[in-house]
Amino acid sequence: MKLFYDLHIHSDLSPCASREMTPNNIINMSIVKGLNVISLTDHNSTANLPALIEASHGSGLKVIPGIEVTSKEEVHLLCYFRELSRALKFGTIIYQSLPPIINMPEIFGEQNIYNSNDEIVGVLDKLLINATPFSIGDINNMVKESKGIMIPAHINKMSNSILSILGFIPKDLEVDFVEIYSKNSINKKMFEKYKILKNSDAHCLTDISEAVNFFDLNDMDSIYNIKEWDTP
Numbered sequence: 001m002k003l004f005y006d007l008h009i010h011s012d013l014s015p016c017a018s019r020e021m022t023p024n025n026i027i028n029m030s031i032v033k034g035l036n037v038i039s040l041t042d043h044n045s046t047a048n049l050p051a052l053i054e055a056s057h058g059s060g061l062k063v064i065p066g067i068e069v070t071s072k073e074e075v076h077l078l079c080y081f082r083e084l085s086r087a088l089k090f091g092t093i094i095y096q097s098l099p100p101i102i103n104m105p106e107i108f109g110e111q112n113i114y115n116s117n118d119e120i121v122g123v124l125d126k127l128l129i130n131a132t133p134f135s136i137g138d139i140n141n142m143v144k145e146s147k148g149i150m151i152p153a154h155i156n157k158m159s160n161s162i163l164s165i166l167g168f169i170p171k172d173l174e175v176d177f178v179e180i181y182s183k184n185s186i187n188k189k190m191f192e193k194y195k196i197l198k199n200s201d202a203h204c205l206t207d208i209s210e211a212v213n214f215f216d217l218n219d220m221d222s223i224y225n226i227k228e229w230d231t232p
Protein backbone atom coordinates (compact mmCIF):
# COMPACT_ATOMS: atom_id res chain seq x y z
CA MET A 1 0.00 0.00 0.00
CA LYS A 2 1.46 3.32 -1.06
CA LEU A 3 1.12 6.10 1.46
CA PHE A 4 2.04 9.43 -0.09
CA TYR A 5 3.66 11.74 2.41
CA ASP A 6 5.06 15.16 3.12
CA LEU A 7 6.55 15.18 6.60
CA HIS A 8 8.03 18.68 6.66
CA ILE A 9 5.46 21.47 6.59
CA HIS A 10 5.46 24.78 8.48
CA SER A 11 2.40 26.61 9.77
CA ASP A 12 1.92 30.33 10.35
CA LEU A 13 3.51 29.73 13.77
CA SER A 14 6.92 29.63 12.09
CA PRO A 15 7.91 33.26 11.54
CA CYS A 16 9.19 32.51 8.04
CA ALA A 17 5.95 30.79 6.92
CA SER A 18 3.11 32.45 5.03
CA ARG A 19 -0.04 33.66 6.77
CA GLU A 20 -2.05 31.26 4.59
CA MET A 21 -0.51 28.27 6.45
CA THR A 22 -3.47 27.78 8.78
CA PRO A 23 -4.50 24.33 10.04
CA ASN A 24 -7.45 23.88 7.67
CA ASN A 25 -5.60 25.30 4.67
CA ILE A 26 -2.73 22.86 5.25
CA ILE A 27 -5.13 19.92 5.61
CA ASN A 28 -7.19 20.86 2.56
CA MET A 29 -4.20 21.50 0.31
CA SER A 30 -2.61 18.20 1.40
CA ILE A 31 -5.82 16.39 0.42
CA VAL A 32 -5.99 18.24 -2.91
CA LYS A 33 -2.40 17.18 -3.57
CA GLY A 34 -3.35 13.54 -2.94
CA LEU A 35 -1.27 13.04 0.20
CA ASN A 36 -2.12 10.40 2.83
CA VAL A 37 0.31 11.36 5.61
CA ILE A 38 1.69 14.74 6.64
CA SER A 39 3.57 16.20 9.57
CA LEU A 40 3.60 19.72 10.93
CA THR A 41 7.18 20.64 11.83
CA ASP A 42 7.31 24.22 13.05
CA HIS A 43 10.56 25.72 14.27
CA ASN A 44 11.15 24.95 17.95
CA SER A 45 7.46 24.77 18.88
CA THR A 46 4.60 22.27 18.79
CA ALA A 47 1.92 24.85 19.65
CA ASN A 48 -0.11 24.37 16.44
CA LEU A 49 -0.13 20.57 16.54
CA PRO A 50 -3.40 20.25 18.53
CA ALA A 51 -5.31 22.50 16.09
CA LEU A 52 -3.93 20.79 13.00
CA ILE A 53 -4.65 17.30 14.33
CA GLU A 54 -8.16 18.30 15.39
CA ALA A 55 -8.77 19.88 11.98
CA SER A 56 -7.68 16.64 10.29
CA HIS A 57 -10.28 14.50 12.05
CA GLY A 58 -12.65 12.90 9.58
CA SER A 59 -10.52 13.92 6.60
CA GLY A 60 -8.76 10.57 6.19
CA LEU A 61 -5.42 12.36 6.33
CA LYS A 62 -2.95 11.08 8.95
CA VAL A 63 -0.98 13.71 10.85
CA ILE A 64 2.24 12.70 12.59
CA PRO A 65 3.13 15.04 15.48
CA GLY A 66 6.43 16.76 14.66
CA ILE A 67 8.76 19.69 15.24
CA GLU A 68 11.92 21.06 13.60
CA VAL A 69 14.46 21.75 16.33
CA THR A 70 17.53 23.95 15.95
CA SER A 71 20.50 22.44 17.79
CA LYS A 72 23.16 24.55 19.46
CA GLU A 73 25.31 23.92 16.35
CA GLU A 74 22.49 25.64 14.33
CA VAL A 75 21.62 22.33 12.66
CA HIS A 76 17.93 21.71 11.85
CA LEU A 77 16.61 18.37 13.09
CA LEU A 78 13.19 16.90 12.37
CA CYS A 79 11.66 15.10 15.34
CA TYR A 80 8.58 12.87 15.04
CA PHE A 81 6.48 11.28 17.75
CA ARG A 82 3.89 8.56 17.97
CA GLU A 83 1.86 10.39 20.57
CA LEU A 84 0.71 13.99 20.56
CA SER A 85 1.15 14.25 24.34
CA ARG A 86 4.82 13.31 24.13
CA ALA A 87 5.34 15.72 21.25
CA LEU A 88 3.75 18.56 23.21
CA LYS A 89 5.85 17.82 26.30
CA PHE A 90 9.01 17.79 24.19
CA GLY A 91 7.92 20.96 22.36
CA THR A 92 7.44 22.76 25.66
CA ILE A 93 10.96 21.84 26.81
CA ILE A 94 12.36 23.05 23.48
CA TYR A 95 10.47 26.37 23.53
CA GLN A 96 11.38 27.02 27.16
CA SER A 97 15.05 26.44 26.35
CA LEU A 98 15.16 29.16 23.68
CA PRO A 99 17.01 32.36 24.60
CA PRO A 100 14.79 35.20 25.87
CA ILE A 101 14.91 37.08 22.58
CA ILE A 102 11.50 38.48 21.69
CA ASN A 103 10.25 38.16 18.11
CA MET A 104 9.84 41.32 16.06
CA PRO A 105 6.96 40.35 13.74
CA GLU A 106 7.58 43.25 11.36
CA ILE A 107 11.08 41.89 10.69
CA PHE A 108 10.87 38.12 11.17
CA GLY A 109 7.13 37.45 10.67
CA GLU A 110 4.26 36.53 12.94
CA GLN A 111 4.19 33.49 15.24
CA ASN A 112 0.49 32.74 15.48
CA ILE A 113 -1.20 29.93 17.40
CA TYR A 114 -4.49 28.70 15.92
CA ASN A 115 -7.52 26.71 16.97
CA SER A 116 -9.06 24.10 14.67
CA ASN A 117 -11.38 26.76 13.15
CA ASP A 118 -8.38 28.71 11.84
CA GLU A 119 -8.89 31.45 14.43
CA ILE A 120 -5.78 32.98 15.99
CA VAL A 121 -5.91 32.23 19.71
CA GLY A 122 -2.42 33.27 20.77
CA VAL A 123 1.05 34.36 19.82
CA LEU A 124 4.46 33.03 20.86
CA ASP A 125 6.77 35.79 22.06
CA LYS A 126 10.23 34.24 21.88
CA LEU A 127 11.81 34.20 18.42
CA LEU A 128 11.46 30.63 17.18
CA ILE A 129 14.33 30.63 14.71
CA ASN A 130 17.03 30.87 17.39
CA ALA A 131 19.13 27.91 18.46
CA THR A 132 18.35 25.80 21.51
CA PRO A 133 21.19 25.02 23.98
CA PHE A 134 21.00 21.30 23.10
CA SER A 135 23.57 19.49 20.95
CA ILE A 136 22.55 17.21 18.08
CA GLY A 137 23.33 14.20 20.30
CA ASP A 138 21.33 15.67 23.21
CA ILE A 139 18.28 16.11 21.00
CA ASN A 140 18.58 12.59 19.60
CA ASN A 141 18.63 11.20 23.14
CA MET A 142 15.71 13.35 24.29
CA VAL A 143 13.62 12.29 21.30
CA LYS A 144 14.43 8.61 21.80
CA GLU A 145 13.39 8.88 25.45
CA SER A 146 10.03 10.17 24.18
CA LYS A 147 9.76 7.18 21.82
CA GLY A 148 10.26 9.40 18.81
CA ILE A 149 12.67 9.56 15.90
CA MET A 150 15.14 12.32 14.97
CA ILE A 151 16.09 12.92 11.36
CA PRO A 152 18.72 15.45 10.19
CA ALA A 153 16.76 17.93 8.05
CA HIS A 154 17.40 18.98 4.43
CA ILE A 155 21.00 17.71 4.45
CA ASN A 156 21.42 19.06 0.90
CA LYS A 157 20.54 22.66 1.79
CA MET A 158 23.33 25.20 2.09
CA SER A 159 22.12 26.54 5.43
CA ASN A 160 21.23 24.94 8.76
CA SER A 161 21.97 21.42 7.53
CA ILE A 162 24.25 18.92 9.23
CA LEU A 163 26.45 18.79 6.10
CA SER A 164 26.70 22.56 5.65
CA ILE A 165 27.71 23.02 9.30
CA LEU A 166 29.67 19.91 10.30
CA GLY A 167 30.58 18.77 6.80
CA PHE A 168 29.68 15.16 7.64
CA ILE A 169 27.27 13.01 9.63
CA PRO A 170 29.04 11.94 12.84
CA LYS A 171 29.60 8.17 12.88
CA ASP A 172 28.39 7.88 16.46
CA LEU A 173 25.11 9.67 15.74
CA GLU A 174 22.49 6.95 15.81
CA VAL A 175 20.02 7.92 13.10
CA ASP A 176 18.32 5.69 10.55
CA PHE A 177 17.12 8.41 8.17
CA VAL A 178 18.28 11.62 6.58
CA GLU A 179 15.97 14.11 4.91
CA ILE A 180 16.59 15.40 1.42
CA TYR A 181 15.11 18.68 0.30
CA SER A 182 13.14 17.82 -2.83
CA LYS A 183 14.15 20.90 -4.82
CA ASN A 184 17.93 20.40 -4.48
CA SER A 185 19.91 17.52 -5.93
CA ILE A 186 22.30 15.22 -4.04
CA ASN A 187 24.49 12.22 -4.75
CA LYS A 188 22.42 9.62 -2.92
CA LYS A 189 25.23 7.03 -3.15
CA MET A 190 27.08 8.97 -0.46
CA PHE A 191 24.26 8.24 1.97
CA GLU A 192 23.54 4.61 1.15
CA LYS A 193 23.60 3.54 4.78
CA TYR A 194 20.63 5.80 5.56
CA LYS A 195 17.00 5.59 4.64
CA ILE A 196 15.91 8.73 2.85
CA LEU A 197 12.91 10.97 3.35
CA LYS A 198 12.08 13.55 0.70
CA ASN A 199 9.98 16.45 1.87
CA SER A 200 8.94 19.89 0.73
CA ASP A 201 9.85 22.05 3.76
CA ALA A 202 6.77 24.01 2.63
CA HIS A 203 6.37 27.53 4.00
CA CYS A 204 3.48 28.34 1.64
CA LEU A 205 0.53 26.23 0.45
CA THR A 206 1.59 25.66 -3.14
CA ASP A 207 4.95 24.24 -1.98
CA ILE A 208 3.32 21.28 -0.20
CA SER A 209 4.47 18.11 -2.01
CA GLU A 210 2.57 16.54 -4.84
CA ALA A 211 1.81 12.82 -4.36
CA VAL A 212 5.25 11.60 -5.48
CA ASN A 213 7.07 10.37 -2.37
CA PHE A 214 5.59 7.37 -0.62
CA PHE A 215 6.06 4.75 2.06
CA ASP A 216 5.23 1.19 1.16
CA LEU A 217 3.38 0.04 4.27
CA ASN A 218 0.59 -2.40 4.99
CA ASP A 219 -1.76 0.06 6.56
CA MET A 220 -2.04 3.61 7.78
CA ASP A 221 -1.50 2.68 11.43
CA SER A 222 1.81 1.01 10.72
CA ILE A 223 3.13 4.50 10.01
CA TYR A 224 3.84 4.70 13.73
CA ASN A 225 6.14 1.69 13.59
CA ILE A 226 8.85 4.04 12.53
CA LYS A 227 11.45 1.30 12.11
CA GLU A 228 9.28 -0.14 9.35
CA TRP A 229 9.29 2.98 7.26
CA ASP A 230 10.63 2.00 3.92
CA THR A 231 11.01 4.72 1.35
CA PRO A 232 11.77 3.70 -2.24
Ligand SMILES: [Zn+2]
Binds near residue numbers: 068076153154160
Ligand atom coordinates in the same frame (compact mmCIF):
# COMPACT_ATOMS: atom_id res chain seq x y z
ZN1 LIG B 1 15.05 23.78 8.29
Ligand SMILES: [Zn+2]
Binds near residue numbers: 201
Ligand atom coordinates in the same frame (compact mmCIF):
# COMPACT_ATOMS: atom_id res chain seq x y z
ZN1 LIG C 1 11.65 23.53 7.83
